[in-house]
Amino acid sequence: GENVEQHPSTLSVQEGDSAVIKCTYSDSASNYFPWYKQELGKRPQLIIDIRSNVGEKKDQRIAVTLNKTAKHFSLHITETQPEDSAVYFCVVTGTASKLTFGTGTRLQVML
């Protein structure tokens, strides 16, 4: 089955700094890569996604990059704010609508 590796497992940044989370995957047929944010005790929520025909996508302070040849993709958050503190999961879609989650990155934005 699909194997998704995510790094780092924890990340602390000062407010206003940037945060980068990286993921690698194993199935070269994967072509859709969403990122989910999960605040403590709450449901995972989709924050951004990227398709394999695109190398980069940006939505305000959040951007994702994809290198399909190397099978890795990254989440970039600029100008971090305290409300960005959460666990972030990279996800790879395997068979139709089956999500394989990465191991998660706990991001803490410090004042």
Next chain:
Amino acid sequence: EPEVTQTPSHQVTQMGQEVILRCVPISNHLYFYWYRQILGQKVEFLVSFYNNEISEKSEIFDDQFSVERPDGSNFTLKIRSTKLEDSAMYFCASSLNRGREEKLFFGSGTQLSVL
């Protein structure tokens, strides 16, 4: 925005007991899913369901688990004889269509504690 709702939010049960977790997917969605998350770990796929039958299931979804859509609105996950290791947050999700790029909407989860 429409939401997937789950009940109960917390469920405590004794080992060996049966539990039923309930979900009401978004009304016009056709595909339904259960995921689980053991404390501090990643979210894991359990099962997908469409047209009153299981589409796909993971190795976690053994004979102790079953899913059902008993009426037009509810989608349930039953664990027949709970084990300590079944303790986890269980998320229901639904989607309008089926496909690799289809957005899944997650419920707020049921925290199951098996004592």
